[in-house]
Amino acid sequence: MIPSVPRSRLFDGLYLAYLVAFFIYLALPLLVTAVFAFNDAPFPSLPWQGFTLDWYLADGEQGRTGLFHDDGLLSALWVSVQVAFWVTLVSVALGCFNAVLFERLQFRGKELLYIVMLLPLVIPGVILGVSILVFYSGMANSVSMQWQIELDLFRPGLPLVVMGQVAFITTLSTLVIAARLRKFDRQLEEAALNLGATPIVAWFTVTLPWLLPAIGGAAAMAFLMSFENFNTTVMLTGSDTPLTVALFNRLREGSTPVLNAVALLLMVASAVLALLAMGRSRPGH
């Protein structure tokens, strides 16, 4: 069980085998996805037909359209980036406010509000999407019927997607930033005041620099979560589809190696973003 307690050789062997099997299980789906992005065949399956970059670069002249010439996927990618940008901005800003609210201020009903703040974590994403659809789209419908005013903002579309994602990503960014703020020594702010800083200056010169790694981490997380989200997004999307929804629609038509190419690109981009966020947050710990 622990290094200091003797174990049998058999147990150790089995344990090791299990570990290896586990990590193969983890890696396998991603590995095949990545590999088939370069298979010179119109369908992502064995046998291996040789290496090609067609699924990224082909311009459609030989019947193959690579990712970089696929306008549908590229515009979906751009939509996703826009959505993720706004979601990151709003949910990290809200996360900062919420963290200060719950870590620094004392007020009646704080415990209850904290539980309410956690709620989006235990609501399935589909339900979050559905409820926002019902409320805002329903409101737009009623307003349109009653007063003939069109509230297009509240029809399924990108603003609604952003709202749906902010609903639950804010909870996560709040938790990340609040955890860091909780470790902040209040005496540092007093020390700043004592050395002549006003409360505002103390906040910007001492507290905010302390929070920055967490804010960066929360932003990276929010961006990834938004980019990868499907369940909430699919309920709220309109004519401009974000990448995950576009990929899903393509997949239902049948899989092509272009999908593998997109998947690999996404994995690499996410890995870079995640490693950057982790690298940034490490010195602070």
Next chain:
Amino acid sequence: MADANAATETADLVCDRLVRRFGDTRAVDEISLSVPAGSFFSILGPSGCGKTTLLRLLAGFDRPDDGDILIRGERMNEVAPNRRPVNMVFQHLALFPTMSVADNIAYGLKRQKVAAPERRRRIAEVLEQVGLPGMEDRNPQQLSGGQRQRVALARCLVLRPTLLLLDEPLGALDLKLREQMKVELKHLQKAFGTTFVYITHDQSEAMVMSDQVAVMRQGRFDQVASPETLYRHPETPFVAGFVGDNNCLAGTVVAQDDGQVTLDLADGSRVRGMAASPDLQPGQPAQLFVRPESLSLVATTAAGEAALPAQVVTTLFDGANSRVELTAAGQVLFARLPQDGSAPSLDAGQTLALQWQPSLARVFAGAPA
């Protein structure tokens, strides 16, 4: 105090009947004090006595409910902490972890809008003074406990404050380093000539460094005096027991003659000491304090009537601080065992007698708390 007014005029810090209440308890209860410029003033008390509250009132992190705080004659009650000519070394130092040593020290200078070249010069100078030359670019986390201590001091001293407050800054250091820093703090204070107000629960820190020590208990000062006066002439039983090692014998007053009091202990033996409370009346309960080093051990056969018979419980060897634990009249006592070969060899259960000069013992009215 005839020179009280004269002292107030040259004082850097004056508190006048300062009160801070938390609910029904008075954490600071009508405290008045006056700290002369350039002196090292300590406030010594057990935890929970209100010393930290008092310090926070001085720094401006808390407001007094009553009374006045004057620094160089200016009333500070309404002044925000960032506008007071007071700096503080925090208990856990509160060095900014996101800044280098130089940035930590520069923090206050930037707030005073000191220009960059001048800042650099003063940082280098103060680091030199605290014995950390060339450490500007280090991260506080990379430094040892003693070095961090000095950076915290430098960060305050570079601003040339009227008053430096220190909140038990040595508490986190290990014993050896603490001994070293005590001496060094005292030297630094002399070198800078800044007025230090130091709070601690460690009587040795207060005694070694201070010009004046205030012993604080339950929001009030029991006694304010020089370390030596506190040690030799404690004015209350609390000070007698808190400052330095002491033995306490409870008994009943039988006679008082020209300041010398005779007490009757539970087993009928008689002991003598100097009256430290006014009007000690015969028949009153009283307690006698006598320091372990004032006791001398004599064989029972050679003892006169002024000796107190005692039984040896055990000896506690600790180099120069070696002591013997005894019981006398049902009470526990410690006596110092000189290590120059003059102490008799002692066995557990052995009976001997304790003697002391009555002028070295202090008698207070009342039973021990």
Next chain:
Amino acid sequence: MTPGAGRLSLALLLTPFLLWIVLLVLLPHAEMLRVSFQVRESWDTLDWGLTQYRNFFEEAYYWRTFLRTGLMSLFTTALTLLVAFPIAWYIARLARGRSRGVLFLACLVPFWASELVRTYGWMILLRESGVFSALLQGVGLADGPVEMLYNDAAVIIGLVYNGLLFMVVPLVTTLDGLDENLVEAGYDLGGGHLTVLREVVVPWAMPGIVSGSIVVFMLTLGSYLTPILMGGKDSAWFTQQIFTQFITRFNWEQGAALGVLLLVLSSLMVWLGLKLTGQSLRKVMG
């Protein structure tokens, strides 16, 4: 801070919080609840009623799917816990130095890909024309293509895969804080492997187990892509029915009722999980 400034900063910070939680969470859910009790008499007349809920109980298709989704989610959660625990134990207690960080990172890597990509990977592996099928034929274990996709086992493999990270991380965090002396004391006082596991390790890891299980259960119950893409013709998932009502049939009232039912089920399970193990949501999630 003066009381006035305190009230001002409270108001300034409470406003964004309330805007977010009320406008994006509380009001929409209240509206969904309201709509679920509306009955559409004709295109422009509405009435209150329980029609949608009656439909749910009368149509075997609805409540069977509901039950199936709940049970399979429970099973997936338990399986994920079993799979993840030895891994978390190894990372937290047995791995040393660099390998520890590397293994932990390896557990996170699959989650830099979205659920869709992960599911797609499994499809490439398991389907009739997939990698496993080709390999089996290649070594001669199968004569023709083998279909391993589109059944419940495939769905569970995919769901466990999706949940692993959310189980491993809280487990590693709690097991990391376990004092090895406690385990040693367990053996020293005469306990065997199982006794120590049951009496010392599991009670200590309980907050991690509960928080991991809650998150995995929630994710599984609410998952959409994996059951749809990897499940067979008769392995319907409840989220799919909600989607169908809203997007395909435009029957918002029925969809809202199904949504409320799913929300009730998930809240009930979370609440039960917390009650049975004596944990609180704040401790487990915050």
